[in-house]
Amino acid sequence: MSQYRAYEVVEVADKQYQGSLVEKNEADLPNGELLVEVLYSSLNYKDALSASGNKGVTRHYPHVPGIDAVGTVLSSDDDQFSEGQAVLITGYDLGMNTSGGFGQRIRVPASWVAPLPSGMDPATSMRLGTAGLTAGLCIDALLKNGLEVDHGEVLVTGATGGVGIIAIGILAKLGFQVVASTGKPEAGQVLKTMGASEIIDRNELSESSSRPLLPERWAAAVDVVGGDTLFNVIKGLKYGGSVAACGLVQSPVFQASVLPFILRGVNLLGVDSVELPLLQKERIWSKLAGDWKVEALDQVCTEIGLDQLEASLATILSGGAVGRYLLNLQR
Template sequence: MTTFTALQARENDAGAFEQVLIERHIDDLPAGDILVRVRYSSLNYKDALSASGNRGVTKQFPHTPGIDAAGVVEASSVAEFSVGDEVIVTGYDLGMNTAGGFAQYIRIPASWALKRPQGLSLREAMVLGTAGLTAALCVDKLEQAGVTPEAGPILVTGATGGVGSVAVALLAKLGYEVAAATGKAEQGDFLLGLGARQIVLRSELQDGVDKPLLKERWAGGVDTVGGDILFNVVKSLRYGGSVACCGLTAGVAFKGSVLPFILRGVNLLGVDSVELPLVVKASMWDKLSLQWKLDGLEQLVEEVSLTQLPEVIGRILAGQLVGRVLVRVD
């Protein structure tokens, strides 16, 4: 029986959660259409929540997190995939309640997997991962809402994070004037290097929570944090502007009113990358591999092994990470 290495999140005798490397048997994996030998994964905030025992993300422990995986098909029971196909898997239930990408093997339904676009390597796909896919979806939503580079500055909140950093780079590539908002003032050079034209401190976006409207500043926005900061961005949109919302690190609730919507005609656009139809995911990955392909991805990424993951999970929960974390699955 083939064994493989996996990171397992489990509750110890003291009631605290820990992450340890274990050996698993392939026969212990859940049923599925394809068996994938994972080459790369990536670390997202949701992975850290799962790894630390958040039962809103993962209900049953012990568990292997990892909502992203890129690898090679080693067995398939469906015609759509053959042994040797290189595939990308993001979202759905992977790494939430189904054993995820922080392991050398996953077994999944065929409906979760995409064949790797020719313009991206497996490694590049996981430098982007769910964060990059989400950033692309946000930009796509803004474009669909009519936000153009000529409309004015675009604000990205949580700009040093995974989604935020990719959004800054992607918007800059497409010709937008990007304002990068962050609580990490010392990362200004990093953000300017990604293409941001101005740095906005997070504290500036926290003022005016009790006001129904704020001065018009932004033609659009990508919000990765939620909470009152999100609605302050909404209140600061120029007439007809739009903000794409995809995160909640600053909270799930905000103080809001209808005034920005009925006086300025602005739009709050929700973005989900988890249960999105596979055909939509495929179209975004195609864009990211062709006309939206980013140069200089290496400046965004820290590469780690499965062995190093527990320490890095602690750092992301403490808000100490910048950019993306690529997980090399040896």
């Protein structure tokens, strides 16, 4: 079959974008060693940006978003991969300017492709997706910087979002006491199910203030919010604590003071899950399939088909989503 279905976004007028389901042809896909039948994708904040015409993510339209995909190899020009093999692709240029996982076919360079980790089924890999990989990378960075369970509370911001909710699940599984910061008090019970021990209102962290330091509270933090929230998190880190910063939902810009760094020796750890070398991604994926497996993940995941994409992307863009969306391309 050379025809396949995809959700394609078109620039209909200056700065106006519209997505729809279309039939596409494999011949329209870019060059690459592997042609993959996509079984599942997932929805991330970056997909919502791409689907709404954010040129910082996607420069050229028409475009099929979807930064994550799992599927089976239909053909491969690289002998590391064989027909029928289950493979996983996240990040690099997939779904940014390369036709992505919101279509039933992708063609990609072999250097972007990892075998599906053993012990993980395709749907689970996309319940996690880039959000899960990023949560794993944040926690890996904190552990490498010496975080231990008896150091105290670990803060997770943007707690009901994809990265946040999975970070809570992994940290709780590892025995940490997790404090979840959210703008959705009604989701408190869900966050507790994932393993949060306390819920705080994100407004407590989001206001700017001229104070360079706050009382020491957090042993560590995973921050997806950026902006003034990130600076407030840094101000409240305990001596020697670290924050893994991976997101910008409040703002990509933040004003800071060197005082927390030079008086408390705190660390700001940048996390990127997109351009990271494949071997490092695979190391985190195998942890996510093993010791870091989040048992309650399917309870915070909504499965959708291509025809439900538009509404779900709008919910993500407005910050209203709770948990993860799994996109089933076979529905």
